Amino acid sequence: MKKLLIIYVLVSPFVINAQSHYPGQHADKFTVPDQLKPAVYSFDLKDIKLLNSRFRDNMVREQQWLLRISTQSLLHSFYTNAGMYDANEGGYDEIKKYAGWESLDCELRGHSTGHILSGLALMYAATGDEVYKLKGDTIIAALAAVQQTLNQDGYLSAFPQEFINRNIRGEKVWAPWYTLHKILAGILDQYLYCSNRQALSVAKGFSAWAFKKLQLLTQQQRAVMLRNEFGGINETFYNLYAITGNRNDQWLGDFFYDNRMLDPLKNGIDNLKGTHANTYIPKLLGVMRDYEIENKAGQDTITKFFWQTVVDHHSFATGSNSDREHFFEPDAISQHLTGYTGESCNVYNMLKLTRHLYIHSGDVKYADYYEKALFNHILGQQDPATGMIAYFLPMLPGAHKVYSTPDSSFWCCVGTGFENHAKYGEGIYYHTNDALFINLFIPSTLNWEEKKFKLIQQTKFPENGNMSFTVDEAPVSPITINIRYPSWVKADVEISINGKSLKIKQPPGSYIAINRSWKKDDRIELRYPMQLHIVPANDNPSIAAIAYGPVILAGEMGTGSFSGREPYSDPTKHNDYITYNYTVPGNIDTTFTLDAKKIDNYIQPLQGRPLTFKIVNENIIVKPLYDVHHERYVVYWRLKK
Incomplete structure (x- = not known):
């Protein structure tokens, strides 16, 4: 592979724009303005600087990881797919191959490149540091070369088009459009946040390929294809349409409207049970962008109903949702306290959806939820010791967080993590x-x-x-x-x-x-006075979490029967994250007596240890869930009066 040297003229990407949802974008980058007038506008990320806090610490660790990742290793599957390695140069054998979901035998390979492009763009927007832009420029230049070498009407991926063909035929394949969404979204972020015009050219080429391929499908083929997870690619095509004004891009956004899943929401039907949560939530992000651009009547009703249903009937005290990645029956929290609750990608997408709804309305309830999910889930999913990311937030009493590895995991929640910790500034003001x-x-x-x-x-x-x-x-x-x-x-x-x-x-x-x-x-x-209170499960008031203000507290349960740092048993097995054995000791007791009206008599603060309390009669220490790492914990307790 020959090295490419591209020199860019830097243009400031920080003009406040009418497209109120996307800090860091030029107003003049949009050909099609939103027809929906927002109630409030967001600031550009460059306008907010984090001061010393746990959030800033997370952001710094994320910066370090983004810069440590080898561009060559990240791109090797793209080059392999395009046949771009020169065997005589020995380049292929010299490059370290990433494992897990970026290995050459994983059908999702390439998705992390998209997330990392987004993470780099967000970091550049938030800090103005050229190092993030330059790394993004390098990746975009490489992807442009891959796209040109493939010479398939603009197709770009780390896997062959046959994956898409299998999806169209209804054959087994692991979410090719989901992966393509992450790649396209990252490419667009490089244009919108970093003014990389080559990125826009690549995105236009990709869209031209997608339109040419999909316009030939019958309605039956379309219905079969949409049963496979496709992420938020409808949202991304609408974003591209707002930039280009090309009606083919809008057609593609419309093409990915999933009638089977979304139409029941129009009639107020909760059809979430049994659905894959991270497949479902991004569909609503596409509906939102279409609504904002076209101001179509009724689309906001769909999204508001979905959001309220998830928050009121399908979410834990942490603001997270799902068990083994799926929504379960409404109002059944206490029946799903497992080790596989709270997929981080779901919270990432719920926060994106919440942000849209808040900007439309200015309703403080959306800001309340944003705080709950950000502090109780996102903040604590990064390991302070390593910067690695937890896939799930287990509600199983006695379970613990399990983190990714630097080069052998690359799960979807690792990908969204590259974005989560780069954009804390966007929700503050x-x-x-x-x-x-x-x-x-x-x-x-x-x-x-x-x-x-x-x-x-x-x-x-929330210390006070x-x-x-x-x-x-x-x-x-x-x-x-x-x-x-x-x-x-x-x-x-x-x-x-x-x-x-x-x-x-x-x-x-x-x-x-x-x-x-x-x-x-x-x-x-x-x-704001902060008080202890309980958050009962929505189906059983005797099972509850303990909170201090908005912060969920977890009981320390030690480190018995685990080393505290092992990944899921074999991260090279792509679905092993769902079968991890937490080997919870049998002596963990989650039952104690508590009168919620006199909670301060039962749970008392420890002097000199902020946000740390003791369950008096049980001699159990509780502290913020976001501060519990490398040890077992309990969130939901069985309460006796």
């Missing part, structure tokens, strides 16, 4: 023309360049509910600062500006709105 909305309490700075307004958020949340917001640069005109007043706050709130107390009229589950002409160094100080 939103705005309208004359108002700021603060949704998440994460130490950070905001630069609202359009308004000449800078804000510093300082907090140790104290936070401050300092104006670092004051806007010329008055601005309303809206601070989320979470639903979990039960006691009186204290708030002051420059030391002067304010009276709060709003109830929990709303926003505290402060309108004034701001001056530099104005300081808002806020205290």
Whole structure:
């Protein structure tokens, strides 16, 4: 393989745009503007900088892993598929081959390249550091060469087209369109966040191939093909249509509308039971993008019903869902406390969907859920010791988190992990023309360049509910600062500006709105009292999780019968993640007496250890689930009165 050297002219990718859902994109990159007017707009990722916190620590570890990954190893399956290795140069044998879901015998090979392209683009947007852009440029140049060498009407993949043909014929194959979605999404992110025009050219070529191939299918062939998992490729084709204005791209988005799964939602039917959750959720992301672009009546009803159904009837206290990757019957949480609950990809996609719904409405309930799932699932799925990622968040009492390996796993949740920890900034702040909305309490700075307004958020949340917001640069005109007043706050709130107390009229589950002409160094100080409470299973009130404010606490259960760091028993076996044996010791007892109305008598804080408590009569230590690593734990307890 010959090395390619491509020089790019850097164009700033950080112009605020009308396409409100995608920080870091140019407004002028979109030919087709959204017809739906959002209630609030997001900021560009470059406008938010994380300060020291657990979130920033996760982000730094993710940066290190992104840069450690060998580009040659990542791309070897693409080159192999295109026959681009020169045996005389010995290049093929010299390159380390990645294992797990990127091995040459895995039918999902190539999906991680797409996720990594997205992760690199997001990191560049968030940090402005050229190293992420340059690595992305290198991968895009290589993929363009693969696409050209394949010479198959624009087809690009690490596997042959025969996988697609098998899918069309209804033969067994592991989700080829799912993999192609990840690749295409990563390529588009390189264009949208990094202004890489070669990426757009590659994406257009890929779309031309897809249109040529799929327009020939009968409705029966289409129905058979759509029964296989295809990720959110409908969303990506709609995004491409918004960029190009090419009606063929829109046709492709429409082509992947799954009537069988989505039409029942129009009639308020919960048809989730038994469906593969990470197959289902991304379908709604495509519906959302079509709705935003075309403003078609009724599509928001489908998505709102789906979201509410998942959150109210199919989710654990952590905001996560599914058992063995599948939705189960509604209101049956206590019957599914297994070692394979809470697939991380599902939460990634639910947060994306939540973000769309919040931008449409400005409804604080979406921000409340976003906080729950981000703090209780996403934050704790990265191993602080290694930076590796957990596939599941087990609810099985006595289970433990099991992490990926640097070069032998590459599960789907590893892929979404490359994105999760790069984009923490996108959920903290939103705005309208004359108002700021603060949704998440994460130490950070905001630069609202359009308004000449800078804000510093300082907090140790959720260690405590104290936070401050300092104006670092004051806007010329008055601005309303809206601070989320979470639903979990039960006691009186204290708030002051420059030391002067304010009276709060709003109830929990709303926003505290402060309108004034701001001056530099104005300081808002806020205290949200945090309390212990229980979160009962939705089918059995005697089985419950323990929470402190929004944070789910887990009981420490030691490290008996496991080393604490082993991967699933054989990561080269592509489905072995679903058969892992947790070998839970038989002496783990999850039953204790508790009066929920007097919970402070039963569970008490440990002095000198923030967010750490003791179940008094049981001598059990509980702490945030996101801080439990390399040890067994319990989330749901059997409570006696």
